[in-house]
Amino acid sequence: MGTKANSLLAGMEDTPRGRILAAAAHLFQKKGFERATVRDLAQAVGMQSGSIFHHFKTKEEILRNVMIEVIRFNTERMEQELKNAKDIRGKVLALMKSELQSVNGETGEAMAVLIYEWRSLKPESQQEILELREVYEQMWLNVFDDAKEAGLIEEDVDTFILRRFITGALGWSNFWYKPGGALDISALAEKSLSLVLKGKC
Amino acid sequence: MGTKANSLLAGMEDTPRGRILAAAAHLFQKKGFERATVRDLAQAVGMQSGSIFHHFKTKEEILRNVMIEVIRFNTERMEQELKNAKDIRGKVLALMKSELQSVNGETGEAMAVLIYEWRSLKPESQQEILELREVYEQMWLNVFDDAKEAGLIEEDVDTFILRRFITGALGWSNFWYKPGGALDISALAEKSLSLVLKGKC
DNA sequence: TTACAAACCAAGCGCTTGCTTGGTAGCTTT
């Protein structure tokens, strides 16, 4: 009767490590990193709390790995979808759709952890994650600049700031968007386009 | 040499209760509700940890009061600024500016707590806070609907969803916007207008 | 000057936390 946890990524649940990370993503989002205990996590994967530390040295290490996995997975997926897009409008749409998918799809719980549990990382881990995210962010900025050059984004718009607004807008959807209703992620992505592109789009 | 805490609201720091709430807003944002201990809080206001409970029954009660105070303060301020706005464009701008002020101004830390420490409230408190927020949210929806009727927002835009996008976009600014630079809050509000209003604005 | 309440301290209780330890079951390799 409990909430079913989404898998972090396909096939990962075959190994103990993968099962722990998937359960951790679920628990860390639901209760927050601090409130979720190692004992909770151990129960979720069916082992004793001490056994967790056979697979990860510390609790923070589990958090760090959840974040690394979800960045890698979603960066790769977005790269793929960008290649399939034909024109610039299509590329912007691909970015929007891809990020909404990340936030609300199977990696949604892990994405929420990535965004909102930042404070629980130690500084060195924060630096590491930041560098991984920069690759992802650069893809956004490149497309936005192309769109601006093509006249799809107004001259006086700062694409740096625009990307930050969009980060917030799309990330927040995790708190209200419920998949399975009348509005699917593609439709939501179309709606979000009007935040970025000028005039009728 | 430590970070100076913004006051939650003017004059509140005169009473012990106010000093505790202001310090709590600062600590809860910096470390998260769970990680911030009552001992941390006591040290910040210069008393023993046990003395905190002379003023508040539980730690959660402190969190709840931080949230209530910040909602009341910002709802009232936004009401005021809405009255001063002349036309519809001005009203939308007033909303944007007001919320950016809430998030990045003197109530910024408390706003971050309101947004991101939701999980740490017990269900009954969540319900209470939700009802307070609904008044605030209704003001947004009313103005958006007026703007749509006036042709400033496109016909096919769902104002409900638009508000949610904007909530995320503006709320996220807490993580990147630093006051005191070249870009002040008014200028940022102007920039954010293009997310909402169609064409040149 | 006395009475009283609000504000606070010093000490610590009961519990939970992340993590450690020493050992065992079972599979794989030689």
Next chain:
DNA sequence: AAAGCTACCAAGCAAGCGCTTGGTTTGTAA
């Protein structure tokens, strides 16, 4: 069959947690 490795359990430790208790100081008012 011996050795070695991965995956785990059972038990518990030291530290830190929210919160309580009993008593003391301090400001205000009669």
